[in-house]
Amino acid sequence: MSRKINHIVDEIIDQYLYADETDRPWIIGFSGGKDSTVLLQLVWKAIEQVKELSGFARPVHVVCNDTMVENPIITNYVNKVLDKIDVAARDQDMPIYVKKTQPRLEDSFWVNLIGRGYPAPNNSFRWCTERLKVRPTSRFILEQLDITGEAIILLGTRSDESATRAKSIKKHAVRGKRITKHPNHQNTFIYAPIKHLTMEEVWYIINTMPSPWGADNEELFQIYADASADDYECPTMVTNKNHSSCGQSRFGCWVCTVVKEDKSMSALIDNGITWLAPLLRYRNEVVEGRNKVGNRMDERRNGQKVEKGKGTYEPHYRAELLKRLLETQREIQETFPELELITNQELVAIQVIWYRDALFKQKVSHIYNSVYHKDFDMKNHDENFRKEEELLKKVCEKEKEFDLIQDHLALIKNKALLTRKRGLREDLERRIEQYINQQD
Secondary structure: OHHHHHHHHHHHHHHHHHHOOOOOOEEEEOOOOHHHHHHHHHHHHHHHHHHHHOOOOOOEEEEEEOOOOEOHHHHHHHHHHHHHHHHHHHHOOOOEEEEEEOOOHHHOHHHHHHHOOOOOOEOOEOHHHHHHHHHHHHHHHHHHHHHHOOEEEEOOOOOOOOHHHHHHHHHHOOOOOOEEEOOOOOOEEEEOOOOOOOHHHHHHHHHHOOOOOOOOHHHHHHHHHHHOOOOOOOOOOOOOOOOOOOOOOOOOEOOOOOOOOOHHHHHHHHOOOHHHHHHHHHHHHHHHHOOOHHHEOOEOOOOOEOOOOOOOEOHHHHHHHHHHHHHHHHHHHOOOOOOOOOOHHHHHHHHHHHHHOOOOOOOHHHHHHHHHOOOOOHHHHOHHHHHHHHHHHHHOOOHHHHHHHHHHHHHHHOOOOOOOOOOHHHHHHHHHHHHHHHHO
């Protein structure tokens, strides 16, 4: 095993110094899981030797994407590890730089599910991957390409993971070449140094090689152990008698509805991390409510008519989802007060989208108040606002006219919040048309 590790490290050194004479940056996709951890450890070890040989040839960017709906256990662990990597790289004078990416506000999970009413993702409508994972990382890659012209992405993919992954690696491989062209990005290449490692070899490295940035790999092992529901998924090459079962559990978004059952979350709860139970309960409610006819409209967001109950979520169901999410968040905060499942920015963005969908009576602030018993809508504390409102009521002959003007003001004030904007004129005209139809 030591010979195999040394062979991989030597190969990385050769690729870093000699096989590629350019200064193309390396970009490591780091999730904090077992494979990306082993990849970074071996790259780190290689660069330590490069430092002694001849100095550095290129920067190495450690890019970690936060979907904002990651399993809180993983988020907490990864944030600690990234901080250690950042500090250790500077202390050891390594050309390694940490970068965290996130989806834009208009791409976030809750803005699309609750705001726009997109049905929860499944295999036939998997809108989440592009928005939450691909776009944030792609933006960073494109930034590097603007600076250097080309880049090499290091992946912790392994042929041993699955038949599909093995087929994909073989498909893009070029005989005699370590790096291959990226299928989606021009002037970008892929390098997979650990593609021939087995799962047990990965765990052997984690359990025997000290973390060069000072992390506790035992903590990573324990997370996998707690999330493993299958005793047959365990390593045989271990150095600690307590390493009874670690498994190859996959971690993702805690609200993921693409998989039929979240086995990792269930196993974590069964193994004593019971405060996660409200998250699993909410996730299961989202799955159960996805295809109920009463929860779905008869058209898509673009106005296209579809079969009954096959369109976007009905307004009332979006409001229900938000209320249940906030109730879940409040329950979790009884244990961890600082933990947020949805940000205030997302709440504001959801209200903006509801306005633009002509849902003026459905207020995020009212839903928030009903759960937290707080006043989320700060305009009620603005004395100038109250005076303007009283003056407007006096001028308007009918209450509906007052509501119409208020709704137009809301559209105008919130126009600039999201990056992607439909025309303000169309929004205003839609509200006027709604007002006319109400008069009829």
